[in-house]
Amino acid sequence: MSSANPVSICSNALLRLGGKAIASFEEPSTQAGQCANLWPTVRNKLLRAYPWNCATKRVILAPMEAAPAFDFQYQFQLPSDWLRTLQVGKKDCPIPFRQEGRRILANVTQLPLVYIWLNDNPGTWDDALVDVAELKMMAVLAYPVTASTTLRDTCFQEAAMAEKMAKAVDGQDEPPEVLGGSDLIEARFGGRW
Structure with a gap:
């Protein structure tokens, strides 16, 4: 289990951008306020994007x-x-x-x-998903922190690549899908011609 939490994810994103770390969303700093405003949207979009094992319920x-x-x-x-x-x-x-x-x-x-x-406890997420969340936060904070559209675009590309890898790893935790026995499958793979 990861020790990640919303503040640590946002703080790491700020550090990756060369900004200052935050210890709370309630800090009287611009970055803490930006993180508090942006985090819920980034988290929800990330969770909705894929049936992550850590965010699936029955x-x-x-x-x-x-x-x-x-x-x-x-x-x-x-x-x-x-x-x-x-x-x-x-x-x-x-x-x-x-x-x-x-x-x-x-x-x-x-x-x-x-x-x-809405699994809002990143401590229960896979480490790859936590990394994607940090990269997504880094991307949405890139322009407000650095005023660089180039860095923002690069961060979004890096986040997209990390998300693909995290989805692949998460999907490997599922058992392989078994195909049902249809006449076509039996004819093709079952030895009947």
Whole structure:
């Protein structure tokens, strides 16, 4: 488990830019204020961008009391920490649904949901994801701290490359996908011609 936290991520980003470290978002400095304002958006965009293992949750939702006006029998309130829907229904049994605002409409009485949640504790993140967060913060702080558009653009490119690598590593923690036995697959790989 990492010892990272939002302040350390932002402080490291500032140090990488040649700025001064911060110890708190409440410090009376321009950089602390910028970090406090920018961090939530950077964090949420980063978490929403990929189904990171550290930010994926499963729940079974119960329907709300009020039914939708038409087309669906039930509506379900998304969890308060929801950022992005990954799966509605079980893996091999998806449920037809429609998302409207922070509600999901469906014709079932229980709704299995896999989603990205607002994991705002970077101490539970993979180190590669923490590094990406530092690089993303460095990119958004580059112009305010250095007034250099060239450095800003370079930082965004570096962050994008690090994000690709972090996604690849995170994806390797998943078991390989097994293809189902269809006639085409059996004919091609099962020895039947």
